[in-house]
Amino acid sequence: MHAESEVRIPLVTGGKTVHDVSEDIAGRVEQKPTVTWMLAMAVSLALLLAGGYAVAITLWDGIGMWGLNKTVGWAWDITNFVWWVGIGHAGTLISAVLLLFRQRWRMSINRASEAMTIFAVICAAMFPVLHMGRPWLGFYWALPLPNTFGSLWVNFNSPLLWDVFAISTYFSVSLVFWYIGLIPDFATIRDRAQNKISRAIYGALSFGWTGGAKTWSHYETVSLVLAGLATPLVLSVHTIVSFDFATSVIPGWHTTIFPPYFVAGAIFSGFAMVLTLLLVTRKVYKLEDYITIQHVELMNIIIIVTGSIVGIAYITEFFIAWYSGVEAEQYAFINRATGPYWWAYWSMMTCNVISPQLFWFKKIRTNLAATFVISIIVNIGMWFERFVIIVTSLHRDFLPSSWAMFYPTMYDVGVYVFTFGLFFTAFFLFAKFFPVINMAEVKSIIKATGEKPTKSGN
């Protein structure tokens, strides 16, 4: 037994009942697509198509179509990869870590952020897959399969291979976690369905869920254990992504601070993307009673915390470069701030370190327009962070005669545009056909944290 404090701000406002939750969320799935949705879908599909051209040319003519050169052999592809993987960190963090910490405010945002995670990881995977040049041979190159090239195996000393395991495990476990959460909600939609087709589709998707107490009891254990497994998994994924750089000998990459710094940055950008998407979804779907200002404020607080960790990491890197006494390392950092890519460095600093500090003001962190703008600025900053780390470290090669600059071609841009098309197409399909809020979970807190606080608790 425990008692709820009466002064606690309700997580679901508007005096919603359990039935209202089904009406509000499942009702959206049952409606005919709106004009706004179709317009949004059309724009996403246009991006997908335009970007698809760049992808096709990349596959047909090879990655020589990208702007890479002998010195800068990694640029937009890996920048975009790390950016998308980072964005894909918020969903599982919200559902797993906040579940372990019993943060009930996660319940109305976890579904959409997990969906976002899954789509972002798919977008991320596009880049290493395309960079293979011949992705159809990728199975031999990336997976430990016996092959015909002289029974050589993949190299388990390589962080790039660890990444293959980390990202694919992260993707599959996140997908399972998300789907487990969806099952009871699909059953709700099945039981409300008016026509045979949707009853059959949502019936199959709901796996024949009935909601028995025994099943719920197993279900809760599954959620808790999955959360326990997914928490170190989230942290491992970006740690291993950072190893792609940190285990090399390139000045600016070869630092031990990378794992925590990358993980904080990932959560930072992930929460920013969740805010960007949810503020729009909330408005369009009129979910103000479920995603309240309090939710936005709590997410903004996480942005201040992780943004500040990222800021401290930038300063620490700079300090350690000086303190190490290694000339190459010192040069790499001075060059970042004052070299030909100074504009990228200072964009990163402004967007990632300065802009989130505005959230110290309660007026700003509870203002939706300001939050929306800053959430986009943060993701621009996080893209520049990866660009700065990757391109400015590479473009000054060990021999000055090899120094070069990186200029993206339209195919670099096109492939990036393609992933945006993919991401938004998937997200809009999700928002239309799947329940955007975890109904079963929200229903379970209606009584305890609805607008009428209970004296006895539960």
Place this chain on the structure above:
Amino acid sequence: MSQGTNYVLGVYDDEDVLMDAIKTVRESGVKIEEVYSPFPVHGIEDVLGYKRSWLSIAAFMFGITGTTLALTMMVGMMGVDWPMIIGGKDYIPIPSFIPVTFEMTVLLASFGMVGTFFVISNLKPWGKPRIYDIRITDDKHVMAIDLDGNDKSEADIKKVLQGSGATEVNNKTFD
């Protein structure tokens, strides 16, 4: 009475009333087959007398299978089948094996546990669920009582249910 399995269903609106009702019904000697809810009700398995879910143990067993599999695979490939010195490391560089071992452990634990959950809970896409009441997945809690499995008469059971705070008491028959 008609053929098939006959149930008496107690419908409840509120989870706290339901919890007390389960206690009352069980104390009166009526055997509850199962209670269906739209959302997980905290502590319901205790009042129903269910054992703690053993799925966490299943997860652990699948997890150590993953650990073993990953280590066997990597040691077999790099240490036995084709030993090579890479970056001056041992043939079996244990620190390099940690990430993949961890990922395989998590992967097998998750998939194994979820798969087991689907099997023991009889959840499958082609499943034909017994829907006692269409409102279970909306906002009603339903207590299902199998008439054949109880010694008491239908009238007595209905009386107990009504006395326990059920908003409706219905009959349901499955073939």
